[in-house]
Structure formats: structure tokens, C-alpha cells
Amino acid sequence: MNDATFIELTGRPLIAGEARGPLLRLTHPISFWGGVDPVRGQIVDPRHPEFESIITGTVLAIPAAVGSSSSSAIMLELLREETAPAAILMGKADAILALGGVVGQELGYAPIPIIEVAPSDLERLPDGASVTVLKDGRVTLS
Amino acid sequence: MRSSWPGGGPGGSLPAMSLHLTQPERDLLAGRSGEAAALAMRVVTSAAELLGAESLVEISSAHIDGCLHHGDGGVEFAEALLKGDGQVVVPTTLNVGALDLLHPNVVRADGHKTDMARRQMQAYVAMGAEPTFTCAPYQVGHEPGVGEQVAWGESNAIAFVNSVLGARTERYGDFLDACCALTGRAPLFGLHLEENRTAKVIVDATNVPEALKSRDVFYPVLGTWLGLELGQEIPVIKGLPRTTTRDQLKALGAAAASSGAVALFHVAGVTPEAPTVQAALSLGREEDSAGPVEWVSQAIPHLPRTIHLESGGLQHALSRLSTAADTERIDAVALGSPHFSASEFRALHHCVRGRQLGVPFYVCTARDTLAEVESAGIADELRAAGVEIVADTCVVVTPILPARDGVLMTNSGKFAHYGPSNTGYDVLYGSLEDCVESAITGDVMRSDEVWAW
Numbered sequence: 372m373n374d375a376t377f378i379e380l381t382g383r384p385l386i387a388g389e390a391r392g393p394l395l396r397l398t399h400p401i402s403f404w405g406g407v408d409p410v411r412g413q414i415v416d417p418r419h420p421e422f423e424s425i426i427t428g429t430v431l432a433i434p435a436a437v438g439s440s441s442s443s444a445i446m447l448e449l450l451r452e453e454t455a456p457a458a459i460l461m462g463k464a465d466a467i468l469a470l471g472g473v474v475g476q477e478l479g480y481a482p483i484p485i486i487e488v489a490p491s492d493l494e495r496l497p498d499g500a501s502v503t504v505l506k507d508g509r510v511t512l513s
Numbered sequence: 514m515r516s517s518w519p520g521g522g523p524g525g526s527l528p529a530m531s532l533h534l535t536q537p538e539r540d541l542l543a544g545r546s547g548e549a550a551a552l553a554m555r556v557v558t559s560a561a562e563l564l565g566a567e568s569l570v571e572i573s574s575a576h577i578d579g580c581l582h583h584g585d586g587g588v589e590f591a592e593a594l595l596k597g598d599g600q601v602v603v604p605t606t607l608n609v610g611a612l613d614l615l616h617p618n619v620v621r622a623d624g625h626k627t628d629m630a631r632r633q634m635q636a637y638v639a640m641g642a643e644p645t646f647t648c649a650p651y652q653v654g655h656e657p658g659v660g661e662q663v664a665w666g667e668s669n670a671i672a673f674v675n676s677v678l679g680a681r682t683e684r685y686g687d688f689l690d691a692c693c694a695l696t697g698r699a700p701l702f703g704l705h706l707e708e709n710r711t712a713k714v715i716v717d718a719t720n721v722p723e724a725l726k727s728r729d730v731f732y733p734v735l736g737t738w739l740g741l742e743l744g745q746e747i748p749v750i751k752g753l754p755r756t757t758t759r760d761q762l763k764a765l766g767a768a769a770a771s772s773g774a775v776a777l778f779h780v781a782g783v784t785p786e787a788p789t790v791q792a793a794l795s796l797g798r799e800e801d802s803a804g805p806v807e808w809v810s811q812a813i814p815h816l817p818r819t820i821h822l823e824s825g826g827l828q829h830a831l832s833r834l835s836t837a838a839d840t841e842r843i844d845a846v847a848l849g850s851p852h853f854s855a856s857e858f859r860a861l862h863h864c865v866r867g868r869q870l871g872v873p874f875y876v877c878t879a880r881d882t883l884a885e886v887e888s889a890g891i892a893d894e895l896r897a898a899g900v901e902i903v904a905d906t907c908v909v910v911t912p913i914l915p916a917r918d919g920v921l922m923t924n925s926g927k928f929a930h931y932g933p934s935n936t937g938y939d940v941l942y943g944s945l946e947d948c949v950e951s952a953i954t955g956d957v958m959r960s961d962e963v964w965a966w
Contacts, residue, residue: 385563400744400773400774402771404583405909405930405931405934405935406934409583409584410584415934416933416934417836417933417934418833418836418933435744435745435774436774437740437744437745437772437773437774441578441581441583441686441687442686443686443687443688443689444579444581444583444584444586444587444686444687444688445583445584447584447586447587447590447687447688448583448584448586450586451584451585451586451589452584464563464564465684465774466560466563466564466683466684466685466686466689466700467684467686468686469560469563470556470559470560470563470686470687470688470689471686471687471688473556473559473560473563473688474556474586474590474688475586477552477555477556477590477593478586478589478590478593
């Protein structure tokens with residue numbers, strides 16, 4: 372598979388919504404706690420391959436969340452600080468990042484879509500391209 | 514994999530039909546036990562939907578990770594629950610906070626953060642949780658039994674309660690852990706179900722020299738290797754000594770849950786669900802079908818893969834634990850992630866032997882463990898040697914270290930993992946003995962020969 376073959380994929384909305392942004396594909400799993408600074412919206416784990424990347428406004432594709440269960444709280448802070456990605460595409464659903472989104476909604480903060488996408492589909496996504504996430508879980512080139 | 518909700522997201526709307534709720538659960542959702550319980554139930558049912566659970570399970574305890582201040586959202590959430598008359602309905606312990614409430618000058622935070630961190634810790638105590646403030650509640654008398662259903666947060670506590678105690682929890686994040694405590698329910702999925710606790714891969718440590726396996730310094734490295742190699746795949750490790758200690762298993766799990774998402778590991782002959790390798794490979798299956806065969810589908814049997822632990826892999830994991838491997842000087846030492854146990858305090862006391870430590874030296878622990886070592890007379894002797902004992906919190910979750918950068922030496926895989934991003938310090942990994950010897954003058958003293966094989 373290469374970039375040229377990418378047209379559209381369909382994932383499972385964990386939190387449904389619409390968004391558009393440049394795709395930032397992480398090449399390694401990440402722990403938001405210890406890995407993302409919610410004030411700056413930036414990857415701060417120096418050992419992560421995408422160290423120093425800004426995630427704010429991106430469609431953030433991550434193979435998996437790892438590490439601390441405090442990552443839900445970082446997700447909430449990203450929503451409160453308005454430094455969140457435009458959307459998150461996850462290779463594997465878990466109860467941690469999406470929960471930060473659910474609680475954000477309970478507290479009245481604007482949610483972002485979080486979509487579970489097959490890992491093989493994630494790899495097809497062209498890094499840097501502008502992509503659109505639709506309510507039904509479809510991800511297309513903008 | 515089940516499909517998503519019809520239409521909107523999880524927040525606010527009723528759960529989809531696929532989640533079966535009992536009448537008492539519906540009553541909670543309808544607000545019959547108050548607003549906080551209803552909010553908590555919405556979060557629990559949303560999580561259940563997210564995870565594809567078909568029902569909820571009653572839990573017998575909870576460990577709440579959500580009392581640590583990461584930003585004011587955590588306070589907002591806790592106080593929303595408190596305002597809605599939230600009360601925990603099962604025995605509930607609290608994880609570390611961002612303050613040492615016993616030693617208020619230890620944490621270097623500004624007034625706003627200090628206030629908010631205190632409010633967050635107090636809100637959960639006001640809701641009936643026990644003020645344990647430790648990442649290792651299993652060291653202060655909270656030990657669920659084999660097969661008990663619980664909802665625990667904090668990655669090392671999750672790994673420990675699942676693996677070493679054989680109780681059953683999934684990886685609960687901040688908020689969901691509190692919501693489980695307020696409702697007494699958790700989504701029935703994943704590691705709550707015996708069939709999902711089966712080992713999928715055999716890790717064979719037989720070839721690792723016994724001299725290395727007997728050392729505490731081995732276990733964080735093994736854990737780091739596991740996390741990197743397996744992510745969240747469940748291993749059964751064979752070839753570890755039957756005498757492997759709880760502290761060693763704690764260190765293994767904490768490191769594995771930092772470098773990967775390991776929430777359960779089995780150790781053959783050591784952990785309760787793995788009296789044998791075979792038993793760990795057969796969990797949740799009928800006795801008569803238990804065999805050396807792992808079924809990936811109805812039709813195709815295959816043997817679980819075996820990974821032989823080799824020197825190269827361990828060396829790689831070892832090197833990941835130091836970002837300042839070539840340094841000759843250290844600026845500080847931190848121990849106690851997970852929180853130091855009483856037996857670890859005794860080992861430290863033995864190493865220090867009344868000598869004076871020349872660099873800032875922190876040991877993080879639970880207030881209950883501190884009380885125990887205070888009464889044993891160890892705490893004062895360690896303080897006299899230059900050890901600063903930190904309770905209720907730890908050096909990678911809140912500003913305690915004296916500078917913005919430098920080199921921090923530790924025997925903890927978890928401190929080594931999170932130190933650089935959370936404290937600004939580079940890290941150097943070593944054994945407890947290495948940490949003490951290096952702290953005498955600040956010159957690195959590390960005995961690496963145990964790794965040569």
C-alpha cells in the first residue's frame with residue numbers, strides 16, 4: 372500500500388463527530404501522560420520518534436495508547452486548554468483517551484471525534500495530507 | 514467487534530440497546546441515587562459501550578488514580594461529583610496526589626497549583642475514599658483475592674492486582690475509576706473475563722543466568738523489555754525463580770506498564786493463575802480441552818509462540834532506561850516508584866549503613882508505610898544520612914527535584930521511563946546499591962558485570 376492508493380477508509384466512532392486537519396501519523400505508540408504537554412499541545416517525550424511535534428489541530432493517528440492511566444486526564448486538559456487535536460484515529464480502542472473525551476462532554480467542553488481504525492488502514496494514511504473525518508467514522512482526503 | 518452507537522457520541526444519550534443494564538443500574542442512571550451517581554453511571558455505561566461490553570459487573574473495591582492534579586479539569590470533575598452528593602459505594606483507595614500533605618514544603622508548586630491539588634485530593638476523601646495516597650495500595654493492606662472483580666486505576670497497580678494477586682481489573686483511566694467507585698460497577702469486558710486472561714506468548718527466561726535473576730536490578734529491565742516487545746499481549750514467563758519476591762514482581766509490572774501497556778503477566782510457578790505454563794495458556798477453557806494448543810479460530814490450532822530471552826534484548830531494554838549512560842556525575846537519586854515497601858526501606862537502610870549521602874536523595878512511599886518504618890526507627894536514621902522521605906506523592910508527578918535539569922539516578926524502571934519528560938532530568942539506571950554508592954560523592958559507581966553473559 373502507498374499514499375497514492377488512499378481514497379477513503381471507515382473506522383468505528385468511539386466519539387462521533389466531524390473534523391478536518393493535517394494528518395499527523397505517529398510511528399510509535401504514545402502515553403499522553405508524560406508524553407504530551409496539554410498546555411503547549413506538544414509531544415514532550417524525548418524518546419518518542421515524533422518528539423516536539425505539535426498535535427493541536429491535527430488529525431492525530433496513533434497505533435496505540437500505552438502507559439499511564441492518567442492519560443484520560445491529559446485528554447481532558449487538551450480539551451479545556453483548546454490544544455487538542457482536531458480528531459484522533461486510534462489503531463486500538465481503549466478506555467483511556469476516549470474517556471477523557473466523554474468526561475469533557477459531561478463538563479461541557481467541545482468534543483473531538485475519536486475513531487478506531489484498523490491498524491492496516493492507519494498505515495495507509497498519508498502523513499501530512501489534509502484529511503476529513505465524518506460523523507459515521509469515514510476518513511477521506513480533503 | 515460490535516458496531517458503534519446509532520448516531521451521536523456517548524455523552525448524554527442513553528446507552529445503545531446492546532448494553533444490558535439491571536434495574537438497579539437503570540435506577541442509578543435515572544438519578545434515583547443522586548446526580549453524581551447518575552453522572553458516574555453515564556460515564557461507566559459510555560465506557561461499556563466504547564469497549565463493547567454487554568453488561569456491567571459488580572466490583573468489590575476501587576483504586577482511584579484521579580486525585581493527582583494534571584490540570585484544573587481533574588478538580589472540576591471531582592468537585593462536580595462532590596456537589597452531586599457523590600459517595601463511594603465500595604472500599605476505595607486513593608492514588609498519589611500532587612502534594613505531600615505530611616511534608617508541605619517538599620513540593621515546589623505555586624500557590625494556585627497547591628490549592629487545586631489539595632482540593633482534588635480532599636474531594637475524593639470527602640466522597641468516602643481512604644486517604645492512602647499511594648500508587649501501591651497493595652502494600653498498605655488492600656489485597657483483593659484471586660478472582661475478585663475490582664476497578665483499579667494506575668498502571669502499576671493494575672498490573673500488580675491482576676498479575677500478582679490474581680484479582681481482575683481492566684486498565685481504568687482517571688475518571689472511570691472514580692465512576693466505578695461511585696456506582697460499584699465496571700464494564701464487563703477484557704481482563705474481567707477469565708478467557709481473556711489466557712497467556713498468548715511464552716517468554717522463556719531459562720537461559721538468563723541465575724545470578725542475574727536473583728538480583729532486584731534485573732526486574733525493571735525485564736519489565737521494560739516485556740513492554741517494548743509485547744505491548745499489551747499477555748505473557749507467561751517461565752524460568753524465573755520460585756523465590757521471586759513481591760518487590761521484584763512489582764518492579765517488573767511497573768516497568769512493563771510504562772514501556773508498554775502490560776496489564777497482566779503470568780510467571781509460571783509464582784503468580785496465582787500460573788501454577789504451570791500450561792495453566793496460564795489454558796485459562797477460561799474447559800479442563801478436558803486444555804492442551805498445548807491455542808485456538809485462534811474454530812479451525813486452525815497453533816502453538817503459542819515462545820520468545821527466548823537473550824542477552825541482546827535485555828541489553829537493549831537496559832540501555833533504554835538511561836538517557837545519561839556515559840555520565841560520570843549524578844545530581845540526585847530517586848527511589849520508590851512504585852512506592853517503597855517496608856522491605857525496600859530495610860534494604861536501603863542496610864546499604865546506607867550510617868554513611869552520609871552527598872547528593873539529594875529522595876525515597877517516595879505511602880504514609881502508612883512511612884508510619885511503619887518510623888516506628889521501626891529506620892526513618893530517622895535514613896533522614897540523618899541525608900535521605901528525604903516523600904509521602905503521598907512522588908518525584909515524577911509533581912515538582913520536587915531541586916533543579917530544572919541534571920542527572921537523576923534511580924533503580925526504578927518507571928522513574929527511568931518518565932523522568933526525562935516529567936522532570937527535565939536525564940536518567941541513569943542502576944541497582945539500589947549503585948544508587949547509594951554513587952550518592953555518597955556524586956561520582957557514578959555502577960557494577961555492570963552482572964549484565965555480561
